[in-house]
Amino acid sequence: MSNLEINLGGLKMKNPVTTASGTFGFGPEYAPYIDLNQLGAIVVKGTTLEPRKGNATPRIAETPSGILNCIGLQNPGVDYFIEKSLPYLKEYDTPVIVNISGNSVEDYAEITRRLSQADGVGALEVNISCPNVKQGGMVFGTSCTAAADVIRVVREYTTLPLIAKLSPNVTNIVEIAQAVVEAGADALALINTLLGMTIDIHKRKPVLGNIMGGLSGPAIRPVAVRMVWQVAQAVDKPILGMGGIMNADDAIEFILAGATAVAVGTANFVNPRATMDVLEGIKQYMEKYGVNDINDLVGAAWK
Amino acid sequence: MSFSGLSKVISNEKTGPQQFLIVLHSPELTKQAKPGQFVHVRVNGLSDPLLRRPISLHEIDYASGNVSLLYQVVGKGTELLSGVPAGAEVDVMGPLGNGFWIPEGVKRVLVVGGGIGNAPLLPLVKELKDRGVEQTVLLGGRTVDYVAGLEGFKSVGVTVETATDDGSLGRKGFVTQLAEDIFTLDKPDYFFACGPEPMLKQLIITADKYGISGQVSLEERMGCAVGACLACVCKIKVKTDEAGWDYKKVCVDGPVFEASEVVFDV
Numbered sequence: 012m013s014n015l016e017i018n019l020g021g022l023k024m025k026n027p028v029t030t031a032s033g034t035f036g037f038g039p040e041y042a043p044y045i046d047l048n049q050l051g052a053i054v055v056k057g058t059t060l061e062p063r064k065g066n067a068t069p070r071i072a073e074t075p076s077g078i079l080n081c082i083g084l085q086n087p088g089v090d091y092f093i094e095k096s097l098p099y100l101k102e103y104d105t106p107v108i109v110n111i112s113g114n115s116v117e118d119y120a121e122i123t124r125r126l127s128q129a130d131g132v133g134a135l136e137v138n139i140s141c142p143n144v145k146q147g148g149m150v151f152g153t154s155c156t157a158a159a160d161v162i163r164v165v166r167e168y169t170t171l172p173l174i175a176k177l178s179p180n181v182t183n184i185v186e187i188a189q190a191v192v193e194a195g196a197d198a199l200a201l202i203n204t205l206l207g208m209t210i211d212i213h214k215r216k217p218v219l220g221n222i223m224g225g226l227s228g229p230a231i232r233p234v235a236v237r238m239v240w241q242v243a244q245a246v247d248k249p250i251l252g253m254g255g256i257m258n259a260d261d262a263i264e265f266i267l268a269g270a271t272a273v274a275v276g277t278a279n280f281v282n283p284r285a286t287m288d289v290l291e292g293i294k295q296y297m298e299k300y301g302v303n304d305i306n307d308l309v310g311a312a313w314k
Numbered sequence: 315m316s317f318s319g320l321s322k323v324i325s326n327e328k329t330g331p332q333q334f335l336i337v338l339h340s341p342e343l344t345k346q347a348k349p350g351q352f353v354h355v356r357v358n359g360l361s362d363p364l365l366r367r368p369i370s371l372h373e374i375d376y377a378s379g380n381v382s383l384l385y386q387v388v389g390k391g392t393e394l395l396s397g398v399p400a401g402a403e404v405d406v407m408g409p410l411g412n413g414f415w416i417p418e419g420v421k422r423v424l425v426v427g428g429g430i431g432n433a434p435l436l437p438l439v440k441e442l443k444d445r446g447v448e449q450t451v452l453l454g455g456r457t458v459d460y461v462a463g464l465e466g467f468k469s470v471g472v473t474v475e476t477a478t479d480d481g482s483l484g485r486k487g488f489v490t491q492l493a494e495d496i497f498t499l500d501k502p503d504y505f506f507a508c509g510p511e512p513m514l515k516q517l518i519i520t521a522d523k524y525g526i527s528g529q530v531s532l533e534e535r536m537g538c539a540v541g542a543c544l545a546c547v548c549k550i551k552v553k554t555d556e557a558g559w560d561y562k563k564v565c566v567d568g569p570v571f572e573a574s575e576v577v578f579d580v
């Protein structure tokens with residue numbers, strides 16, 4: 012039996028397959044379709060200090076091999092998450108990675124403090140890359156100093172593994188990656204969605220309620236693979252790779268580019284068992300090529 | 315638990331301009347289905363179009379294990395679906411959503427549909443008939459060709475009245491005007507409706523004037539259909555909320571909501 016276990020910045024995962032934040036709710040949504048115990052980790056919907064209603068509709072638009080979304084971090088707030096969602100997730104033998112967002116550095120600090128005191132949180136994914144909120148989100152993730160400031164402060168409030176989720180909407184993602192690693196990130200998640208938009212030519216208006224949105228799906232995969240490739244060679248921290256992974260072949264591409272773990276996002280909407288199909292396919296690939304340890308594949312395309 | 319997998323296409327035929335009826339053999343799905351629910355259909359195995367298409371159940375045949383979907387071709391996904399031949403298999407998830415519920419003690423109801431929004435009302439009309447609830451069905455559309463599913467409703471053996479924008483069938487005008495006549499003349503206890511937003515909005519205002527409550531089935535651009543992505547939300551009145559409303563998910567909290575709770579943007 013080959014080894015699938017990986018270590019994502021201090022978080023031990025039984026396999027490298029997890030879910031992209033915002034595409035998997037808080038877990039129970041997909042429990043009728045897959046056994047959540049089989050996942051390497053569950054990354055939950057972006058959580059903020061206060062409950063948020065999110066953006067106006069339409070919140071989703073289809074584009075060639077992709078979707079644009081502008082959900083706007085609708086979530087019930089961190090206290091609700093701790094009281095209502097965590098107890099459900101703790102029943103599973105799968106670590107929970109909580110994706111966190113804030114309007115200010117203070118927000119990030121407070122949410123981190125509360126989650127670090129709660130029982131059942133495996134790691135924090137610090138979202139400094141949401142393209143759909145006016146304050147916070149991507150504002151932090153597109154500047155090296157701002158990104159590092161958030162990570163440094165969050166670091167002070169927790170001993171949990173810290174994963175910084177990076178935005179692709181930057182000139183040089185390597186510089187941002189280096190800045191957040193310097194500030195104390197244990198791992199990097201990339202990429203978040205690419206900022207995009209689409210216009211209804213009949214109504215002569217943007218389709219999305221928030222005008223612009225984040226592009227995800229297979230359309231962005233080559234960009235994501237390229238960024239994982241660049242960052243993996245520049246920093247000495249594990250990467251959670253994502254961006255248009257639809258099947259095991261796509262996931263393996265990310266691993267070969269340098270990702271230690273992979274997140275399945277938009278694919279869940281198309282195939283509710285996508286995570287399990289990815290996991291099964293990785294096992295088959297390892298068997299086919301006689302790979303004994305998944306870690307041997309990480310960055311194998313350049314190592 | 316919802317079914318998710320391949321279902322055989324029994325037939326897929328054109329029933330009007332840009333309108334098709336697909337019959338799927340899907341016993342696991344069918345046995346759990348109820349009026350007002352929908353399925354999430356993957357039109358091909360490729361990545362473009364990427365998402366599934368949510369389509370409501372038009373007929374539920376428990377005996378044969380078949381369900382049918384009456385749909386309008388509006389874009390690439392439904393265009394591709396319309397080309398799927400009998401004998402092929404399509405990937406469907408469902409049944410999804412809450413569906414209509416028939417409140418205790420309701421004796422006489424008004425069922426109002428507009429355009430392709432008529433589709434999910436047929437299984438409801440059949441269930442109301444089976445339960446001995448008296449009903450009047452009002453169906454509308456732009457022209458005679460767009461009064462979706464008309465023959466099916468007539469074959470149930472209930473009173474069906476129609477309205478079209480151009481007067482090519484039934485009353486010239488909106489189905490909501492027919493509804494108002496009925497509210498005035500022969501006040502029903504309750505109503506059920508599905509159709510375009512302006513129709514639903516007008517109907518709710520009119521029904522409220524006569525003190526009649528009801529249910530409406532809503533639609534919104536949808537992603538996952540299981541409540542995870544939060545794309546298909548609509549505004550629903552919530553007393554505890556500061557603004558008096560909160561976003562609810564059309565896919566799992568709906569698509570059917572109490573009419574009085576829906577907040578429409580002006």
